[in-house]
Amino acid sequence: MVSKELHFTKAAERLGISQPTLSHQIKMLEQEVGYPLFNRIGKKIELTKVGEIVQQEAMNIRSSIQNITSQVKALTKVELGELKIAVLPGEITDLVSNLCIQFSQLYPNIKVFIVTTDQVEKAVLENQADFGIGFHLNQYDMLQVTKLYDEEFYFISNQRNGNQKISLSSVLVQPLILFPSIHQCRKILDKTSYEMDRQIEPIVETSSIESILNLVRSGVGSSVVSRTLYEFYDTEGLFFQHIEEPSLTKAVYFMMKKNCFINYAARKFIKLLVSEIEKLQFHTEKSAITSLQNSLL
Template structure:
């Protein structure tokens, strides 16, 4: 049984006239009659009683009519849902991110995304196994640092970001050496935090011990403690840009400089849903607006492939 046959049948059952139904369908009356006969053969019973030029539905025809209307409604519902999905009116978005400030970046952008697409459910999964989440289809895409390369994954470098020394006092020097950073009291994230791991690694390489006066996983607490003069802190530019830091002062860290690359990871040769595309478009726009150090070739390639 073909959908076309049901479509023809429903038009005849509506018009109760083969010629009128054929005209509305844009086919000849003999063709329509032939198609209805094929449908009747498949059903095994007549669908219309033919009395002269008039026709009426048989009892079997009434049953087929009701079920055909149900099928037609389901097909229209499917089309409507697909149209809504492609227009980012419904659906869900799953993002995997490493613990730390990237989670703050992703969460902050969700505010903009929700304003634009309020019916999209967003799930942010904080995990240290971003690649695995994407490979197992638990995330539409992931964002992290120094991602492992897998043949099944497409990894795109989004931007390079540096780390700042922040304090509540202005300093004429725009830069500060890493060794000088360690000289004063520091308020830092716990050792499990991605930012802290970079600081621990660098301090070990320069032969110094990192001993913060306060450790907290709350960026707001860090900023408030710095404001109150308890100590200084080291934060990524991502955090510095996305929080209210206008009353604080920052210095670039050098000798060595602290930077890291931020990557976007997706599954190769896999359909990227429209919600994910719209979110990534917002992310790229925000990165460019903040003038992060991006690789133009990577962003151009990303745009051409999914944006």
């Protein structure tokens, strides 16, 4: 307060103490530091260079104390605030969006923001999100990465087939209704078909999963969708087959900064996410899921 007012009497009044008491406290602090904190020029004062250092560090301490307070509040059952989740565009966005419906019903006072981006790692590292979910691409020392599950992609049609499996080459000759090329599922399909020296020419492209399912249900064509989408949406009247030769799978990862504080909202959402993954019986690495759950304790 003295460094702000540059006047002992005014600072004492702001603090609600006497001016001699304040002067005594400053003198004791100067003795502890070993150098004067203020230049006294008549009735005027100014910070010395040492005083500027002490002032800055005092501000840092004050900020740390405020951070401790906010973290302790977040650690307790304070169902307020906001949660930011970075996700890849595509089926992972749908997974998180569907979970947000459940989460909002349980915690209506917590605002959830879904940050859809192709650079999930960067969003987490730059504190644009509390955590991220995506297909891990780059290694960063500051990131803690946990494999959640293996995403499988199904071939779906409106015709029941006795064979539970179908080769990718057989899929590619079908009239296909697919997501646009910017969608993660489509990117994986395009990349794999390119490696097979094949080119995909869908008869319909749409970014709406409901439209894809309805068109397939109507017999317009077939499609390739992730198991996540197949599980989350109404697929009555539709049938799926596992794709092989090669199989289409992609590992899904949870990402957060190492040694970061996990606030109340994030803890509750992560628990909901893990619960949903286990309920859907995705192929998971139990040790990784257990490690993630332990980090929430």
